[in-house]
Amino acid sequence: MMFDVTIIGAGVIGCSISRELSKYNVKTCVIERSSDVASGTTKANSAIVHGGFDAKPSTLKGKLNAKGNAMFTDLAKELDFPFKRNGSLVLCFDKKNMPDLEFLLEQGKINGVPDLVIIDGDQVREMEPNVTNHCVGALYAPTGGIVCPYEMTIALAENSYNNGVEFKFETEVKSIGKNSSGYIIKTNKGDIETKIVINAAGLYSGEMNNMVSKNKINIIPRRGEYVLFDRVAGALIKNTIFQLPTKLGKGVLVTPTVDGNLLIGPNAVDLEDKADLNTTRDGIDDIIKKAQLSIEMPFPMNMVITSFAGNRAHTETDDFIIEEASDAKDFINVASIASPGLSSAPSIAVMVVDMVTNKLNPGKNLKFNPIRKGIRKFREMSNEERKAIIKEVPEYGTVICRCETVTEGEIIDAIRRPLGARTLDGVKLRTRAGMGRCQSGFCSTKVVDILARELNIPRSEVTKSGGKSILITGTNKQSL
Numbered sequence: 001m002m003f004d005v006t007i008i009g010a011g012v013i014g015c016s017i018s019r020e021l022s023k024y025n026v027k028t029c030v031i032e033r034s035s036d037v038a039s040g041t042t043k044a045n046s047a048i049v050h051g052g053f054d055a056k057p058s059t060l061k062g063k064l065n066a067k068g069n070a071m072f073t074d075l076a077k078e079l080d081f082p083f084k085r086n087g088s089l090v091l092c093f094d095k096k097n098m099p100d101l102e103f104l105l106e107q108g109k110i111n112g113v114p115d116l117v118i119i120d121g122d123q124v125r126e127m128e129p130n131v132t133n134h135c136v137g138a139l140y141a142p143t144g145g146i147v148c149p150y151e152m153t154i155a156l157a158e159n160s161y162n163n164g165v166e167f168k169f170e171t172e173v174k175s176i177g178k179n180s181s182g183y184i185i186k187t188n189k190g191d192i193e194t195k196i197v198i199n200a201a202g203l204y205s206g207e208m209n210n211m212v213s214k215n216k217i218n219i220i221p222r223r224g225e226y227v228l229f230d231r232v233a234g235a236l237i238k239n240t241i242f243q244l245p246t247k248l249g250k251g252v253l254v255t256p257t258v259d260g261n262l263l264i265g266p267n268a269v270d271l272e273d274k275a276d277l278n279t280t281r282d283g284i285d286d287i288i289k290k291a292q293l294s295i296e297m298p299f300p301m302n303m304v305i306t307s308f309a310g311n312r313a314h315t316e317t318d319d320f321i322i323e324e325a326s327d328a329k330d331f332i333n334v335a336s337i338a339s340p341g342l343s344s345a346p347s348i349a350v351m352v353v354d355m356v357t358n359k360l361n362p363g364k365n366l367k368f369n370p371i372r373k374g375i376r377k378f379r380e381m382s383n384e385e386r387k388a389i390i391k392e393v394p395e396y397g398t399v400i401c402r403c404e405t406v407t408e409g410e411i412i413d414a415i416r417r418p419l420g421a422r423t424l425d426g427v428k429l430r431t432r433a434g435m436g437r438c439q440s441g442f443c444s445t446k447v448v449d450i451l452a453r454e455l456n457i458p459r460s461e462v463t464k465s466g467g468k469s470i471l472i473t474g475t476n477k478q479s480l
Contacts, residue, residue: 002194004026004028007198009040011202017348044308052108053104061320072147079152079155086238088240088241089138090141090244092136104139105118108139108141131294159369174188196331198352204219204274215327236262240254251290265291266309306439378409401434412450424440425464433447
């Protein structure tokens with residue numbers, strides 16, 4: 001089958017592009033080496049929608065961040081994913097460094113960031129009583145936000161699919177070759193012919209480019225480690241707290257999550273292994289030490305529920321690469337999308353789709369429906385709403401994950417909806433079952449049972465995240 005456009009990678013960038021492309025009469029395919037969307041950098045990052053003041057105006061980051069930020073309000077409304085403009089503060093701890101805040105302010109204005117203002121230390125503590133007394137001032141960006149990146153990506157993918165985009169999972173690219181009509185992408189599941197390739201493969205975008213172009217891209221995986229606290233600690237601060245970079249380093253952020261937890265991190269360690277997602281004692285200790293510079297009271301370490309790491313796609317140019325390969329016509333790289341990639345995703349999609357439509361000149365998809373409704377969340381309902389939905393769908397009356405108050409009805413919906421969950425992690429990302437204080441210690445076996453029943457497979461075939469990540473190898477007291 002010949003596609004007009006094939007997107008390699010189903011992270012937030014690939015799915016943002018696919019959704020934007022679905023507004024046109026373009027036959028589009030998204031291929032993903034993992035078993036689900038949002039399986040790479042997208043699911044393990046700071047979940048911050050940056051204001052757009054810290055990138056140089058001459059860069060793509062500087063040009064696209066504020067534009068992408070401004071698109072989030074309407075996008076979240078249309079696609080029904082969690083997003084909140086909680087605002088951000090860049091703290092300064094020394095009056096000698098206040099001119100650096102002024103620099104960020106002016107840079108932000110050039111980048112198109114609205115309503116930026118510098119406030120003094122007392123004003124900061126009026127907004128955030130737990131900020132350290134050593135803070136002498138801050139840059140305040142009210143447009144800064146927090147989002148759930150994987151729920152956003154799932155929403156983008158579902159809406160893309162409902163508007164005609166085809167998705168192929170567990171499909172790994174083996175080679176890419178040119179032919180008379182475009183490209184042949186050879187995968188572990190057969191060949192895909194396409195007129196245009198969009199390389200949104202994240203950490204592996206270098207390998208994709210290097211199959212077709214002599215102009216090599218070298219992606220350096222940069223690991224960032226994080227510490228996540230229970231919701232009980234989530235009220236410590238309301239804004240996202242950054243630290244003004246100094247000669248001692250960039251510092252780390254302290255932020256509430258859109259789900260009410262508290263998150264600190266990340267550090268930055270360049271690696272060779274793109275799959276290395278280990279957390280380290282030294283890394284975690286360093287994060288906590290640096291984050292403590294922002295907050296007066298000690299962090300409640302007894303409320304830590306997990307630590308995790310994510311790798312970002314970094315290059316020596318330290319900017320996005322969004323361009324057609326000069327020696328490979330119709331091969332469009334969307335590579336090196338490190339921070340603020342999530343914040344810029346909507347505007348990156350518009351930029352890339354403009355490139356595609358200039359080539360194909362397609363008509364508008366008159367049947368395009370921008371609206372997608374998410375899973376109805378029992379934990380957010382009033383008692384009256386709960387009674388009504390239990391009457392409509394009795395499975396909503398059975399709570400499976402007690403930490404996050406996730407019901408069987410929500411899990412069934414997560415499995416049955418377009419591009420539905422096929423793994424334990426798939427259910428987790430769509431419903432938060434397993435994301436609470438016990439970290440799936442009590443609910444995982446029940447979720448496995450529901451997956452097996454709904455997918456009509458043995459429990460032993462249910463995986464954590466696809467591939468060989470099996471959960472069950474046998475039963476207790478099994479006959480030998």
